[in-house]
Amino acid sequence: MMAVSQATSNVSNDAPTSKSNPIAVTMFSNDAVLDKQMEVNSDSLHIEKGRYELVPSSNRPRSCCCWVCVASIALPSLLIILLLLLSAVIYPARSRATVYKPVTVAVDNDSFTAGAYLHELQCIGTHNSYRLQPAITLSGEWRYSHEPLLTQLRLGLRHFELDLHVASFNQRRFRVQHVQLFDDKASCQSVHECVAPAYAWSQAVGGKHAPVTFMFEFKEQFLESVRTNAVKVRAEQIASLETEIKQAWPGAILTPVDAAETWPYKLDSAMGKAVFLLRAVDDATLSNSSVLHWLPYVSLAQLKTIDAVRTRYITTNSVLTATDAARVKAAVARSIIVRLRVHSPADDPGNVTTMALVESSGAQLIATDHPLTSDPNCCSQRQGTSAHTRFSTTDNLARLFVE
Secondary structure, eight states: OOOOHHHHHOOOSOOOOOOOOOOTTTOOOOOOOOOOBBBOOOEEEEEEEEEEEEEEEEEESOOOHHHHHHHHHHHHHHHHHHHHHHHHHSSSSOOOOOOOOOOOGGGGGGGGGGGOGGGGGEEESSSSBBBBBOOSSSGGOOOOOOOHHHHHHTTTOOOOEEEEEOOSSTOEEEEOBBBBBBBBBBBBHHHHHHHHHHHHHHHHHHTTTTEEEEEEEEOSTTTOOOHHHHHHHHHHHHHHHHHHHHHHOOOOOOOOOHHHHHHOOOOHHHTTTTTEEESSSOTTTTTTTTEEEOOOOOOGGGGGGGGGOOSEEOOOOOOOOHHHHHHHHHHTTOEEEEEEEOTTTTTTTTTHHHHHHHHHHTOOEEESOOOOOSOOTTOOOGGGOOOOOOOOOOOOSSEEOOO
């Protein structure tokens, strides 16, 4: 009897193994995590009584339903391929962006922050900060990439969003990506790969920078992540996430205890620190959190009902009208820090009307899909424009909102 070999590939471990100083460690790795593979000759392999045997084709059993089964699998597959190709035609690549130089963010200057509070700082950051455009996209909304977080920091961006998926059923590892299978490309694939370079940058500039904020969101919908939907988010997962965060950023962190004991928080005390937020339905799971702040979603109409003592950070809808701006402004006046999104891929950032409303509202964490960029070969700007999201009154990516 002829032997059949089964070739399997090793699976790499996402967890960091180096114990060196974070500054000296190479923080980036674009090596893809290999999935297990098994190669067999399906044309001549016959499985019988738990054994692998090579049987001549003439002796193999045949089924009258064979072609029906093949057709039922092949036809839907061909249809999906045709739809993907059609999407590439409908949504052609946009023009490349202008090359920008790194900017100097005014609030990175210690003297500028004298007497100011953290909730008076307005910063532009990115939505889906880790994202890389896949080779084939199903939507025009997905035809964009962001530069690595380290580049974004050097350009002046100070807050980022990371979407998390449970990477293993033991619930101790997490993968950073947008949507499973269809939109899973990322410049950093784990919490450590995303956060550790930011800490290395912070150390390199001597901590002389405005606080760096990371927002985490677990993708729990079935179509977003089957595994995360199955296991759900529990206290054990939160503890594992916090362990990863503290390993990646072993420096100064503005903790929930800090916010509970001293609020409003002085901006000069927040300089050089990191802030970690977790978007969640309620704060019960975060009751014992030592690092993660609760970030609930609150609609604009409900902003006035927020308990400012219990809630320091919230995320809400984009500001589109003067009424929306007034609602956010009332929350900011209560020292609440508001995160919202402006300029989605379908918007033209060259039109600063919406941005002017956001500025007037005092919203502090302003996320965009049109960030400043330095590499024209990296990030396709949407709407065929080389414009990027900026404040209407300054080219800086951060400013103070003080009335």
